[in-house]
Amino acid sequence: MARLALHALLAVCVLTSGCSLLGPDYTRDERAVDVLDNATDSLGASETYRFESQMTVTAATDSRTERVDVELTGAVDVGDRKMRENATMRGESRRAFVVNRTVYRECASPWDGWAVDESAEESQWVNRTPAARQLTLLQSGSVYWNGTQAVDDEPAVVVTGEPTVDALTEYQDDQSQPVFGGPSIEDPQLRAWIDADTGRLLRTELRFTVTRGDNTATATMTNTFGDYNEPVSIEVPAEARTNQYELGCPGE
Template identity: 70%
Template structure:
């Protein structure tokens, strides 16, 4: 359904519409910067992992309020330059595959087929993977060290960031389309739990609000990362290679 497509895109694309967020004065604590650099370096050398996300978007427009919950699961193989992701809302599921620079997106009913596009070849492939992309949000703007906590039995360093507008622009997905013209984004915060020993991401929480005229939305995305270095298998369905749309999915 079209509404599902819009809400699924909201969390990843509404951050990218060129809005003004914060002033020029940022606080970046030394310990937090060091932890971020270690985690980014570690993930750049990590071959495989899995991730799970839960997104909640509550929107208000034209006097109506709607809540949408979306689950994401995915597998990344950096060494093979392949990625698989599945987004699920209620009983509706849509898959995305990335093989090197080719992106296959499953189209929503009532259309069959897959949208096939080529991603930007000027960006290193690993920098488009979920863990590295979320860490990249913390590379500018304020960044704080919040001590350590225990996550599933592992000691984790906790970082809290307020991403800058430049970082949010860099977070743009190749397939993103802005839903509103020039929205205002407020209250953006990303918290990251990084394994104190392995320097790998264990968990992130991204929160923000967006508004434009009388329309507004609040969004949260909680992601866990696991199975680092485990064997994975990512196979693109045969229909994705034969039943294709070269100009995006119909209705988008």
């Protein structure tokens, strides 16, 4: 059960996936595509932004249900190619930082060190940030225009998409090995709210189901983005540069 919930949680994090897989059977509403293109351009012109995420994974069998909740907060500085993130799960918080292609991840208790990795991705740096990767998911599968809706009293265009399963599962780690090995992902749906005036991405909701045998897990993720072009402070702690695990955190 815990392993299925973990697989689903990893799948949620594929908000990070950077694929573009279209096919002849997908519907690409022209108005929705125009809105997404505008949002991509607007994000490319933004130097900074902040983000928050609420993730929930619920795994169930006939005899047991397990729920995992994760809260994320962070900030991105595109100009300096820096990003910070704080993740809280089951009462424990862990920090992570990205500086150019170097990733610093705080290890879980009882260890007090940091895992340091070099990303193998060669894409434009901004394309690796949370908002960009949400928009990238909408470049796969079907996408539709769903009118307008207010977000914090501001008019926003609503775009809904059905990302391809490949777009969710083909995210790979630095060793080019699949993140998952076994569970199947079904019915992925992604909804995005985009500022009608500025084209900035304001909010997304990602939902899908993961199955393995008779076990099923549902995953949902709500992201909010804001404070575009406002000053941010992103500094890697000194201990992350001195107290390091070169082969990853113990126990992972």
